Amino acid sequence: MxxxxxxxxxxxxxxxxxxxxPVADVVRxxxxxxxxxxxxxxxxxxxxDLLALTRAVQAAVVDAPGVCVVVNDAVDVALLADADGVHVxxxxxxxVEVRALVGPDRLLGLSVSSRAELDAALALPxxxxxxxxxxxxxxxxxxxxxxxxxxLAGIRDLAAAARAGGLAAVAxxxxxxxxxxxxxxxxxxxxxxxxxxxxxxxxxxxARTLRQELGRSRPAEVTR
Amino acid sequence: MxxxxxxxxxxxxxxxxxxxxPVADVVRxxxxxxxxxxxxxxxxxxxxDLLALTRAVQAAVVDAPGVCVVVNDAVDVALLADADGVHVxxxxxxxVEVRALVGPDRLLGLSVSSRAELDAALALPxxxxxxxxxxxxxxxxxxxxxxxxxxLAGIRDLAAAARAGGLAAVAxxxxxxxxxxxxxxxxxxxxxxxxxxxxxxxxxxxARTLRQELGRSRPAEVTR
Numbered sequence: 387m388x389x390x391x392x393x394x395x396x397x398x399x400x401x402x403x404x405x406x407x408p409v410a411d412v413v414r415x416x417x418x419x420x421x422x423x424x425x426x427x428x429x430x431x432x433x434x435d436l437l438a439l440t441r442a443v444q445a446a447v448v449d450a451p452g453v454c455v456v457v458n459d460a461v462d463v464a465l466l467a468d469a470d471g472v473h474v475x476x477x478x479x480x481x482v483e484v485r486a487l488v489g490p491d492r493l494l495g496l497s498v499s500s501r502a503e504l505d506a507a508l509a510l511p512x513x514x515x516x517x518x519x520x521x522x523x524x525x526x527x528x529x530x531x532x533x534x535x536x537x538l539a540g541i542r543d544l545a546a547a548a549r550a551g552g553l554a555a556v557a558x559x560x561x562x563x564x565x566x567x568x569x570x571x572x573x574x575x576x577x578x579x580x581x582x583x584x585x586x587x588x589x590x591x592x593a594r595t596l597r598q599e600l601g602r603s604r605p606a607e608v609t610r
Numbered sequence: 611m612x613x614x615x616x617x618x619x620x621x622x623x624x625x626x627x628x629x630x631x632p633v634a635d636v637v638r639x640x641x642x643x644x645x646x647x648x649x650x651x652x653x654x655x656x657x658x659d660l661l662a663l664t665r666a667v668q669a670a671v672v673d674a675p676g677v678c679v680v681v682n683d684a685v686d687v688a689l690l691a692d693a694d695g696v697h698v699x700x701x702x703x704x705x706v707e708v709r710a711l712v713g714p715d716r717l718l719g720l721s722v723s724s725r726a727e728l729d730a731a732l733a734l735p736x737x738x739x740x741x742x743x744x745x746x747x748x749x750x751x752x753x754x755x756x757x758x759x760x761x762l763a764g765i766r767d768l769a770a771a772a773r774a775g776g777l778a779a780v781a782x783x784x785x786x787x788x789x790x791x792x793x794x795x796x797x798x799x800x801x802x803x804x805x806x807x808x809x810x811x812x813x814x815x816x817a818r819t820l821r822q823e824l825g826r827s828r829p830a831e832v833t834r
Binding site for chain 1: 656657658661683684685686687689690701702703704707710711
């Protein structure tokens with residue numbers, strides 16, 4: 387059985403953007419402000435460093451037991467850290483392979499940037515995937531290689547299709563506090579943010595503001 | 611229990627150097643000439659591509675059942691491919707972590723480039739490691755970031771210490787056919803080659819020549 391997962395405000399870490407602060411410090415502060423889930427992402431770290439980073443993030447949220455920690459891409463690191471889940475992209479190991487490795491008790495998310503990719507995800511055996519990350523809503527400097535922006539209308543359509551197929555859907559890509567409410571209004575289960583929290587001078591305050599914006603458009607908690 | 615492992619002539623693949631030939635074709639040809647073990651290494655490949663590459667190499671050696679296929683670094687890929695083992699560097703996941711992931715039935719090798727690194731390897735719990743790769747014998751263009759060359763005397767000392775501690779030892783780094791016999795004479799269990807086979811116009815012939823050179827100095831087969 388998967389752990390309960392609340393993706394309402396889903397922080398994806400960026401080590402450089404957090405700096406010079408340790409990522410775990412930013413995570414701790416952001417969770418205090420209302421972040422509900424954390425994905426540890428560092429494409430430049432060695433697996434050894436990524437494992438240490440993941441464990442530091444897990445320690446930072448240990449007093450917030452509802453907050454899941456998911457590892458981006460590195461299945462081996464997720465297994466060693468006993469993380470709550472893994473999130474992979476279209477170029478990573480296939481989700482069927484990843485599910486075989488992580489077993490039935492971990493969350494598995496997949497980035498999706500088009501209707502065709504979503505249709506492929508929906509065609510997977512039931513229980514393979516838990517969540518799709520729809521991206522990018524808007525273009526974003528933290529992922530310059532992302533595909534064309536989906537826009538709010540695109541997010542709305544893909545989120546509806548994902549949820550009809552039994553998958554949670556989150557939106558990612560260029561979401562600031564000023565835009566959070568309109569993204570939430572598309573019907574996604576949550577929003578992912580990178581810059582809006584990792585570059586914030588006060589991540590607690592920034593997370594609180596994001597949660598308030600999300601609360602303006604929809605119920606604050608979605609637990610699957 | 612680990613699979614029987616013969617590291618006498620241990621091919622480490624380099625996708626670029628093999629090109630434009632598929633790596634698996636070079637492996638098949640080299641095994642026909644006497645390669646006894648293969649390590650799939652491609653630091654630039656995505657995990658998805660590395661998994662496909664590993665499976666192609668496994669298929670290429672399926673008619674040579676004594677030839678183990680080991681994956682460099684990527685524990686997740688090794689597990690998914692059900693490879694015979696994993697080889698990691700000093701900056702990869704720690705070998706204790708890797709052993710925890712791969713279980714007791716897979717080979718585990720570690721690159722070692724100094725006496726201090728070897729001593730650390732020998733201090734690990736028994737059964738953690740199977741093999742150390744001593745490197746570099748000489749400096750090599752395929753690994754410009756490798757440490758200072760150990761030379762034949764250095765290899766001799768480290769190989770003796772490794773074997774006294776129950777680990778197999780192979781030498782790697784700049785070994786050509788012309789130098790294979792003197793490396794084998796240091797007492798290592800085998801030699802690793804990259805360029806000498808991956809760039810060979812005829813990998814079968816090149817492997818045969820290497821085996822003949824190795825046979826000049828020591829028994830051809832060492833099975834643990």
